Amino acid sequence: DQQVKQNSPSLSVQEGRISILNCDYTNSMFDYFLWYKKYPAEGPTFLISISSIKDKNEDGRFTVFLNKSAKHLSLHIVPSQPGDSAVYFCAARPTSGNTGKLIFGQGTTLQVKP
Amino acid sequence: EAEVAQSPRYKITEKSQAVAFWCDPISGHATLYWYRQILGQGPELLVQFQDESVVDDSQLPKDRFSAERLKGVDSTLKIQPAELGDSAMYLCASSTLGGHTEAFFGQGTRLTVV
Numbered sequence: 186d187q188q189v190k191q192n193s194p195s196l197s198v199q200e201g202r203i204s205i206l207n208c209d210y211t212n213s214m215f216d217y218f219l220w221y222k223k224y225p226a227e228g229p230t231f232l233i234s235i236s237s238i239k240d241k242n243e244d245g246r247f248t249v250f251l252n253k254s255a256k257h258l259s260l261h262i263v264p265s266q267p268g269d270s271a272v273y274f275c276a277a278r279p280t281s282g283n284t285g286k287l288i289f290g291q292g293t294t295l296q297v298k299p
Numbered sequence: 300e301a302e303v304a305q306s307p308r309y310k311i312t313e314k315s316q317a318v319a320f321w322c323d324p325i326s327g328h329a330t331l332y333w334y335r336q337i338l339g340q341g342p343e344l345l346v347q348f349q350d351e352s353v354v355d356d357s358q359l360p361k362d363r364f365s366a367e368r369l370k371g372v373d374s375t376l377k378i379q380p381a382e383l384g385d386s387a388m389y390l391c392a393s394s395t396l397g398g399h400t401e402a403f404f405g406q407g408t409r410l411t412v413v
Contacts, residue, residue, distance in 0.1 A: 189341070219401055228303070228390050228404030229342065274341050285330055285394050286355055287402065289341030
């Protein structure tokens with residue numbers, strides 16, 4: 186069963202506009218949520234994270250929102266730039282064991298058009 | 300800038316052959332992970348080490364996969380014999396003790412089994 190889901194395989198936005206990437210999870214036993222960005226032929230790069238006790242975390246152009254009641258988080262990129270074009274993975278860290286293991290969603294491919 | 304090193308970057312092997320991947324984590328990172336990413340899916344944890352000890356190998360196909368981190372530094376992941384379904388990106392990541400911070404990924408090894 187897929188505990189972390191990214192239901193939109195792709196998203197296309199115009200440069201300068203907002204990009205919103207969504208992620209849903211089915212298990213409440215996560216203590217941290219993270220977003221990673223991945224370019225072709227490279228490993229994922231950490232972007233931003235949020236603790237389960239918070240509902241918003243902001244870092245420059247990137248903001249992550251967490252809605253625990255809906256089991257939903259989103260990544261907002263404002264303004265979007267062509268260099269943001271990549272695959273974005275949502276990941277969640279289980280509370281149990283505190284091992285740091287991450288459970289990833291399937292990814293969303295973002296294309297930012299100049 | 301410190302980074303996770305992986306080799307080889309690309310590997311083509313025939314079905315039933317043995318193949319091995321190597322990873323050198325960021326210096327001082329006690330936790331090392333091996334993930335597998337199948338095209339179109341998110342990374343999935345295969346095995347996690349804390350120093351030289353395995354803390355999670357529940358998703359490792361132990362009949363054909365093995366992993367070791369003998370001195371608690373670099374690590375090797377082996378597949379023997381390789382099967383067509385093993386074609387994927389194999390990602391190594393590391394984090395500080397206990398995985399309390401984000402994991403940093405290497406560039407991965409793209410394995411193609413023919």
